[in-house]
Structures are given as C-alpha cells and as structure tokens.
Amino acid sequence: xxEEVKRAYLRYFENYVQRNYDETIKLFSKSFNMIGTGxxxxxxxHENSINLYKREFKQAPEPYTYNFKEFKVFPICEGSAYIxxxxxxxxxxxxxxxxxxxxxxxxxMKKENGEWVMLHGHWSQPDxxxxxxxxxxxxAVVRENKELKNQLLLKQxxxxxxxxxxxxxxxxxxxxxxxxSHDLKSPFNAxxxxxxxxxxxxxxxxxxxEYFQMRLQLLNDLAHSLYDLTENLLNWAKLNxxxxxxxxxxxxxxxxxxxxVNALQPIWLKKRMxxxxxxxxxxxxxxxxxxxxVIVRNLxxxxxxxxxxxxxxxxxxxxxxxxxxxxVTDNGIGMTKDQIQNLFKSFHSNRGTDNEKxxxxxxxxxx
Numbered sequence: 001x002x003e004e005v006k007r008a009y010l011r012y013f014e015n016y017v018q019r020n021y022d023e024t025i026k027l028f029s030k031s032f033n034m035i036g037t038g039x040x041x042x043x044x045x046h047e048n049s050i051n052l053y054k055r056e057f058k059q060a061p062e063p064y065t066y067n068f069k070e071f072k073v074f075p076i077c078e079g080s081a082y083i084x085x086x087x088x089x090x091x092x093x094x095x096x097x098x099x100x101x102x103x104x105x106x107x108x109m110k111k112e113n114g115e116w117v118m119l120h121g122h123w124s125q126p127d128x129x130x131x132x133x134x135x136x137x138x139x140a141v142v143r144e145n146k147e148l149k150n151q152l153l154l155k156q157x158x159x160x161x162x163x164x165x166x167x168x169x170x171x172x173x174x175x176x177x178x179x180x181s182h183d184l185k186s187p188f189n190a191x192x193x194x195x196x197x198x199x200x201x202x203x204x205x206x207x208x209x210e211y212f213q214m215r216l217q218l219l220n221d222l223a224h225s226l227y228d229l230t231e232n233l234l235n236w237a238k239l240n241x242x243x244x245x246x247x248x249x250x251x252x253x254x255x256x257x258x259x260x261v262n263a264l265q266p267i268w269l270k271k272r273m274x275x276x277x278x279x280x281x282x283x284x285x286x287x288x289x290x291x292x293x294v295i296v297r298n299l300x301x302x303x304x305x306x307x308x309x310x311x312x313x314x315x316x317x318x319x320x321x322x323x324x325x326x327x328v329t330d331n332g333i334g335m336t337k338d339q340i341q342n343l344f345k346s347f348h349s350n351r352g353t354d355n356e357k358x359x360x361x362x363x364x365x366x367x
Contacts, residue, residue, distance in 0.1 A: 002073040005081045005109050008116035013105075017089070018063045025050060027117055029110050034121040064091040069102075079111040080119070191222050220266060228301065228362075231294070246288040253283040253317055253324065260297045261315070264304060271309045271354060275300075278316035285324055298362035299328040305352035307332035 008027070015023040034042065034049045043049040070086040088101045110119040194215055254277065261275050268275055285292070296315075303313045307330045314329045333353060335343075344367035 005073050009083050017066050021057050029117045029119045081109045083107045250284050250286050251289045253285050254279040254281050268304045274312045276314045295366045298366050303328050303330035305356045308353050
C-alpha cells in the first residue's frame with residue numbers, strides 16, 4: 001500500500017513540476033481541495049482548487065528541478081493515506097536558478113476506482129515574503145524581478161546624479177571660460193598699458209616719485225589680483241580633475257594663519273585695517289597645510305574685501321575634543337539671506353567696499 005501511494009504521489013509531483021497541467025489534474029479526486037497555494041489561501045471545492053492551480057501554472061510556467069529530502073507515508077485506513085514530505089526545488093529564471101529549500105508538502109491520498117488519487121493537498125508553508133495573490137513558486141520569480149527592478153532604479157538614480165553633475169560641470173566650465181577670457185585678460189591688458197606708459201615716459205616719471213609710486217602700486221595691486229585668480233583657477237581645475245591628493249602632517253595652526261595674514265598685508269594695510277589673531281600657540285592640527293592655507297586665505301581675503309576702511313577682522317580658533325574650528329569675522333557690509341543661501345553654489349561675486357572685483361571661484365574652491 002505505502003509503495004503504491006508513494007508512486008502515485010510522485011507521478012503527480014513529476015507532472016506538477018514539469019508544468020503538465022492536464023496530466024496533473026487527472027490525478028485529483030473529484031472531491032479534491034487544498035490549502036496553501038499562496039498566502040493563507042485554501043479551497044474547499046474541486047472547482048476553486050483547479051482555478052488556483054490554473055493561476056499557479058500561469059504565474060510560473062517553466063519546469064523546475066526538485067529533490068526530496070524526506071518522504072513518509074502514514075496509512076489512515078484501507079483506502080486512504082497521509083503523506084508528509086520535505087523537498088528542495090530549483091526554479092530556472094532568466095538570471096539563473098533560484099532555490100527554494102525545505103518546503104513542506106502534505107497530502108491525503110484516496111483510492112478511487114482502483115487508482116490512488118489526491119483528495120487533499122497542502123502545498124508548502126506560506127512564505128512571509130509573498131504578496132497576496134502570489135503562488136509559492138511565483139515568489140522566486142517575484143523576488144528576482146524585484147531585485148532587478150531595484151537594481152534598475154539604482155542605476156537610473158546614479159545616471160540622474162551623473163547627468164546633474166555633468167550639467168553643473170558644464171555650467172561651471174562655461175562660467176570658468178568667461179572668467180578666463182575676461183577677468184584674466186583685463187589685468188594683463190592693464191599691466192601692459194601701465195608698463196608701456198612707464199617705458200615711454202621713464203625719464204619724466206622717474207623724476208616724479210609720487211607718480212611713479214602710484215603706478216607701481218597699481219602694478220602691485222594687479223599682481224596680487226592676478227596671483228589670487230590664477231591660484232584659484234589652478235586649485236579649481238585640480239579639484240575637478242581629481243588630481244589633488246591631501247598630504248597630511250601636523251602643523252602649528254597659528255603659524256599657518258600668520259603666513260596668510262602676511263601674504264595679504266599689502267591689501268589690508270591699504271585699507272588701513274586691523275587684523276587680530278586669537279589662535280593659541282599650542283594648537284597643532286593634522287591637515288594638508290596647502291589646502292588649509294587656500295581656505296584661510298580666501299576667507300580672509302573676502303573679509304578684507306567687504307570690510308570698510310579702518311575696519312577690523314578677527315581670526316580665532318577653538319578646540320573641542322579632537323576637532324578645531326577656525327572662524328574669520330569682520331564688521332563689514334555682511335550678507336543678505338539670499339546671498340547666504342546661494343553661497344558655494346556658483347561663481348558669483350560682488351564688488352567690495354573699495355570697488356574690489358572678484359570672480360566667485362574662491363568660495364567654491366573652499367567648499
């Protein structure tokens with residue numbers, strides 16, 4: 001009896017996994033009912049049970065392989081028996097096989113007209129990952145599709161971000177070319193004009209020391225402007241081609257800041273300004289000194305630019321745990337809310353209190 005029941009069930013199961021729908025339903029009793037096609041589904045009638053099978057075969061039409069890990073037959077009475085089995089299955093998907101392990105299958109077999117047929121089946125255990133209306137075999141397909149969909153969405157998100165970055169880069173390059181073609185040429189033209197005049201009128205100008213000194217001051221101002229612009233352009237270019245690699249070492253913070261104050265001395269002395277440094281001598285920072293110097297110099301330059309003549313700029317540093325905070329404070333014209341919100345976003349610059357002109361590269365480089 002047990003061998004007959006086992007052979008009958010295995011015949012049903014083979015047709016089932018090979019997706020032979022017509023042969024599968026031939027092995028059902030006319031009173032067949034089942035539980036567990038999908039999430040908490042059951043059917044008490046033959047018609048509804050067949051409809052559940054139709055749905056399952058439609059959702060997962062491809063054959064799959066299987067391996068019974070356990071198979072037991074328990075006789076109930078002379079014409080009926082209970083089956084309990086544990087089976088691993090592999091479903092073929094476009095990206096390879098998807099394995100469903102340790103699925104429990106139970107059934108009640110009944111002998112009708114001399115043949116063992118299935119009276120009741122319980123297909124596996126409901127999977128918590130299944131959605132309502134999904135059969136157990138379909139869960140593998142659904143999971144795979146969801147994973148592919150997530151990968152696709154991730155790729156789309158990455159492409160959108162890359163497109164946005166390229167758009168911003170293109171806008172930045174256009175602005176950069178505008179700066180190079182205008183702001184870089186203008187100081188050179190002025191340089192050439194002043195030096196041409198000085199050469200032409202050298203003897204006369206040399207005797208007039210004040211006039212000669214004024215032109216030297218103009219050249220000095222232009223030189224500082226060109227130097228700052230060129231340095232910021234080079235730093236910006238390096239940052240955007242990923243050629244800057246931080247080189248860390250321990251640096252005395254007060255010494256680093258003092259060098260930047262000294263470098264900008266001609267500018268703040270011209271405006272008769274005071275620079276106050278509140279940086280403890282013992283503050284040693286682990287940083288890339290060149291990169292930090294660029295940041296400090298740009299912030300200090302901005303503070304001087306937007307301060308009134310005879311104004312004051314305070315550079316201070318504080319330490320909390322292992323972190324340092326450097327602040328550059330001035331009592332100049334300040335910023336509007338809109339200006340604060342748009343900081344670091346693009347190459348935008350306003351003229352300073354002494355009509356100083358900028359490019360907007362400095363703060364973008366700092367960021």
